[in-house]
Amino acid sequence: MPSNAAFTSVYARQNLGPSPQGPEMQPISSSVASPSVPSTIPSSNTKTKSSPFDWPLPVRLYVQRSFAPENTKKGVSNPDLEAKLKLVIKEAAESNQLHLLDWDGMLLPQEMILSERATTVTPINSPWRALSSLGPQEPKSTNGSHPKKRKSVELDHSRYSEDSDPPWRKATNRGAVEERVTKQPSAQSDRVDKRQRKNPDKVSVGDGPSKSYHSLEKRKRRFEDDQLSVQAPQPFIPARDTSPLPSPDDGPIIGRSQTLEKQYFRLTSAPNPDSVRPLPVLEQTLELLKLKWRRESNYAYICDQFKSLRQDLTVQHIKNEFTVNVYEIHARIALEKGDLGEYNQCQTQLRALYPQNLGGHPPEFKAYRILYFIHTCNRTDMNDVLADLTQAEKNQPAIQHALDVRSALALGNYHKFFRLYLETPNMGAYLMDMFVVRERVAALANICRAYKPNVKLRFITEELGFESDGESVKFLIGLEAQALLEECDDGLRLLTGQAGSIFESAKNAAFRRVKI
Numbered sequence: 001m002p003s004n005a006a007f008t009s010v011y012a013r014q015n016l017g018p019s020p021q022g023p024e025m026q027p028i029s030s031s032v033a034s035p036s037v038p039s040t041i042p043s044s045n046t047k048t049k050s051s052p053f054d055w056p057l058p059v060r061l062y063v064q065r066s067f068a069p070e071n072t073k074k075g076v077s078n079p080d081l082e083a084k085l086k087l088v089i090k091e092a093a094e095s096n097q098l099h100l101l102d103w104d105g106m107l108l109p110q111e112m113i114l115s116e117r118a119t120t121v122t123p124i125n126s127p128w129r130a131l132s133s134l135g136p137q138e139p140k141s142t143n144g145s146h147p148k149k150r151k152s153v154e155l156d157h158s159r160y161s162e163d164s165d166p167p168w169r170k171a172t173n174r175g176a177v178e179e180r181v182t183k184q185p186s187a188q189s190d191r192v193d194k195r196q197r198k199n200p201d202k203v204s205v206g207d208g209p210s211k212s213y214h215s216l217e218k219r220k221r222r223f224e225d226d227q228l229s230v231q232a233p234q235p236f237i238p239a240r241d242t243s244p245l246p247s248p249d250d251g252p253i254i255g256r257s258q259t260l261e262k263q264y265f266r267l268t269s270a271p272n273p274d275s276v277r278p279l280p281v282l283e284q285t286l287e288l289l290k291l292k293w294r295r296e297s298n299y300a301y302i303c304d305q306f307k308s309l310r311q312d313l314t315v316q317h318i319k320n321e322f323t324v325n326v327y328e329i330h331a332r333i334a335l336e337k338g339d340l341g342e343y344n345q346c347q348t349q350l351r352a353l354y355p356q357n358l359g360g361h362p363p364e365f366k367a368y369r370i371l372y373f374i375h376t377c378n379r380t381d382m383n384d385v386l387a388d389l390t391q392a393e394k395n396q397p398a399i400q401h402a403l404d405v406r407s408a409l410a411l412g413n414y415h416k417f418f419r420l421y422l423e424t425p426n427m428g429a430y431l432m433d434m435f436v437v438r439e440r441v442a443a444l445a446n447i448c449r450a451y452k453p454n455v456k457l458r459f460i461t462e463e464l465g466f467e468s469d470g471e472s473v474k475f476l477i478g479l480e481a482q483a484l485l486e487e488c489d490d491g492l493r494l495l496t497g498q499a500g501s502i503f504e505s506a507k508n509a510a511f512r513r514v515k516i
Contacts, residue, residue, distance in 0.1 A: 058103035059089065066109050073110040075117075084109035252317035254278060260285045264308035271315045279318055285309055286326060299337045306330040307342075310349075324353050324360035331365070335430045340372075347372075364426050367398035371431040374406055377511075382406070398425050405432070414443035418465035438510035440464045440475065445503040453497035454486065460494060479506050 065071060066085055088109060092098050107115070255276030262277065277285065286309065293302050310330070313323050331346035347365060354362045366385070373382040393399055401420060408417040417439060421432050443464055447455065461472045469492070476482060476494070481502055484495045 055089075056098055056103075058101075059092075059098060062103040062106065063089075071108055071110065073114060076110040076113050080113055081109050084113055088112075253315060255281070255312060255316060257281065260288055261305060262308045262312075264304045264311065267311070267315070276315055277312050279316070279322070282309055282312060282318075282326075283322060286322075286329070290329070293333065299333070299339075302333060303330075303339070303342060306333070319353065319356065319358065321359040324350065324358050327353070328360055328365070331368075332427055335368070335427050338430070338434070363393060363396035363398050366393065367396075367402040367426070367428060368431060370399070370402035370406060371428050374402075374409065375431060375435045398428070401425055402428065409439070412446070414439065414446065415463060418443075418463065421465050436465070438507070441479070441503060441507045441510050444479075445507045448496040448499040448503055451496050454493040454495045456490070457485070457492040457494060479503065 063085065066081065088106075089098075092101060253271060253273045253276060255278040256273050257275055257277045258281055259277065260281065262275070285305070289302060289305050289309070292298070306326070306329075309326060313319075313326065327346045327349050331343050331350070334340070334342040334346065347369065350360070350362075350365055354360060354365075366389070369385055370382070373379075373385065389399065394403065401424065405417065405420050408414075408420060421429070421436060424432055444460075447460070447463070457469055457472055460466070460476075461469050464472070464475075466472045466475070473485070473492070476485065479502065481494075481499070484499055484502075486493050486495055
């Protein structure tokens with residue numbers, strides 16, 4: 001360099017790395033001293049446009065992983081992915097964090113989008129700020145597996161401002177980020193440019209909302225409504241009273257009501273002790289109900305009062321001889337009125353109470369069970385009952401009678417069956433009344449096959465257990481068999497030879513349907 005030079009030569013920087021040393025760097029001279037230097041030298045404050053290769057290698061690898069097919073997430077479109085990627089790299093560059101962040105351990109843009117969509121109740125800031133506020137990320141493990149990803153609920157939402165917009169509020173610029181960072185091929189860049197020229201409204205940044213913006217807004221509001229409805233359920237309000245629910249450790253309640261009569265209501269919440277009657281009051285109630293049943297025989301009223309009485313016993317966990325007595329009386333009244341529904345409820349409770357040796361009349365109600373299963377033709381439960389009977393129970397008169405009834409029907413011995421029907425102990429006759437009609441029809445079908453050409457009506461009355469000939473005639477008329485009755489010198493006769501299939505058809509119809 002001449003000593004009288006009118007300039008000082010400097011080296012022009014070509015990148016952001018350290019200043020290279022060597023002869024390949026040529027000094028730039030001013031136009032005054034060196035005419036070989038071009039006259040259009042950019043000024044010191046003019047910035048040269050960055051090329052894709054100016055970004056650090058971890059950033060380029062991060063972008064490549066974002067667009068890899070195996071990292072595609074359902075529900076995240078390419079425009080949303082590119083907009084998120086652009087936002088992350090832009091904020092990293094503005095905060096001079098491009099060389100400091102652990103890009104290998106950072107969440108991918110599609111994962112950030114899914115995490116932000118899942119967290120819609122509390123406003124959340126940009127994912128880049130959330131990640132930067134958490135400090136340095138853990139490095140990638142040596143075996144190639146990614147570290148455990150943080151979920152959106154693990155972030156501290158209080159650090160984010162409410163007016164920060166999530167990425168889906170911003171319009172996207174498809175292809176801009178990928179082209180600038182990873183240097184797209186020229187053919188792909190041309191296709192992106194054509195798409196941008198064709199739809200400028202959808203790809204311009206900051207020019208206003210697009211269709212994608214509106215659809216994402218609707219989705220966000222729907223997610224907010226669903227999550228708010230799940231996280232803030234309505235408190236349960238009892239239907240009838242507001243008494244607090246007792247703890248399971250508190251034990252049964254003790255009633256405090258002194259009212260003898262109380263209407264039955266199905267419980268929808270914990271019972272209120274002020275509306276439950278204690279045991280002494282319940283004993284007085286039972287005596288009152290027995291007296292009213294003998295005087296008035298109002299079954300609707302008595303049944304309602306007995307159900308209320310049973311409910312008070314249940315909520316107080318009272319199981320003693322009085323409880324057994326209540327269920328037995330209610331079952332007998334239900335049998336008398338033909339209410340098999342209430343009878344079955346009482347019978348079910350008695351089956352659980354009898355093994356506790358609380359008293360009562362187990363043989364009587366076991367006999368009722370056998371007769372009930374004969375009525376319903378339930379052979380399975382009948383076999384279970386017979387298997388559970390002990391020899392001592394079989395010797396009980398009521399149970400022995402029920403077993404004889406079953407045996408007579410199984411053998412087709414209608415003569416013995418109707419003798420047993422007239423000798424039924426306790427209240428078993430009410431149960432036998434429910435299936436005696438079909439057995440009479442079956443017996444008539446057998447008589448018409450065995451006795452021809454006719455039989456006396458008195459024979460029908462005695463064999464089928466009727467109380468008088470008049471009842472026999474009414475029964476035959478009900479079967480539309482009045483044409484088979486003939487007046488003879490010795491009285492009315494039934495023309496069995498002309499019966500044909502009348503009684504067989506009635507028999508099949510009777511056994512085809514059983515009213516339970």
